[in-house]
Amino acid sequence: MATTQEEPAPPTQARHFVNFITGNANKLREVKEILEPAIQVESQALDLIEVQGTLEEVTLDKCRRAADLIQGPVLVEDTCLCFDALNGLPGPYIKWFLTSIGHTGLNNLLAAYEDKGAKAVCTFGYSAGPGHEPILFQGITQGKIVPPRGPTNFGWDPIFEYEGETYAEMDKAKKNSISHRGKALEKLQQWFAKEMTA
Ligand SMILES: O=c1[nH]c(=O)c2ncn([C@@H]3O[C@H](COP(=O)(O)OP(=O)(O)OP(=O)(O)O)[C@@H](O)[C@H]3O)c2[nH]1
Numbered sequence: 001m002a003t004t005q006e007e008p009a010p011p012t013q014a015r016h017f018v019n020f021i022t023g024n025a026n027k028l029r030e031v032k033e034i035l036e037p038a039i040q041v042e043s044q045a046l047d048l049i050e051v052q053g054t055l056e057e058v059t060l061d062k063c064r065r066a067a068d069l070i071q072g073p074v075l076v077e078d079t080c081l082c083f084d085a086l087n088g089l090p091g092p093y094i095k096w097f098l099t100s101i102g103h104t105g106l107n108n109l110l111a112a113y114e115d116k117g118a119k120a121v122c123t124f125g126y127s128a129g130p131g132h133e134p135i136l137f138q139g140i141t142q143g144k145i146v147p148p149r150g151p152t153n154f155g156w157d158p159i160f161e162y163e164g165e166t167y168a169e170m171d172k173a174k175k176n177s178i179s180h181r182g183k184a185l186e187k188l189q190q191w192f193a194k195e196m197t198a
């Protein structure tokens with residue numbers, strides 16, 4: 001009896017790939033959770049210099065620097081935590097505030113204000129390589145600052161509350177579906193999808 005030789009299933013082809021330049025393992029995990037398998041995420045951990053400025057200026061500069069260093073296409077991201085009562089501060093400087101004064105200090109910054117509102121803002125920059133102007137994709141989630149609740153493995157997740165739950169208390173899929181990062185990556189995915197059909 002003739003046997004039919006089955007063709008091995010073709011490997012799942014990544015339709016696009018990005019080289020995400022970040023020193024932050026938690027960011028990388030979330031970006032992979034959201035983008036893969038449609039967009040394959042490679043990564044190089046480089047400590048990029050970050051300038052002072054608006055959220056957009058910080059990401060644009062980070063992206064140009066990364067493209068020059070890598071000499072190829074890059075994706076970078078800058079995350080800000082903007083307190084409404086403080087006109088957007090700490091904003092892009094949240095990393096240094098968090099390191100210096102922690103969750104308690106960040107709550108104390110708002111002690112004098114009734115308004116505990118805060119925006120988590122994620123700005124991705126994609127550059128096709130050195131000399132190519134970066135394209136930005138931004139996502140914003142409105143929440144409020146609360147005393148810490150939930151696991152403490154990612155930055156200010158325990159003090160950022162969205163609809164009654166802190167980011168840290170949410171399961172990962174839920175956070176990704178409503179987060180600043182998830183919203184920004186939705187825009188990036190739409191852009192990549194359009195590029196493919198162009
Ligand atoms: O609780 C959190 N939930 C998040 O979703 C989130 N995203 C970023 N961060 C923290 O906010 C600062 C941003 O600074 P940042 O954008 O410069 O990041 P980074 O320096 O760690 O990495 P990178 O610049 O190499 O990509 C750093 O302290 C990050 O740990 C988060 N904390």
Ligand SMILES: [Mg+2]
Pocket residue numbers: 050095
């Ligand atoms: Mg950084």
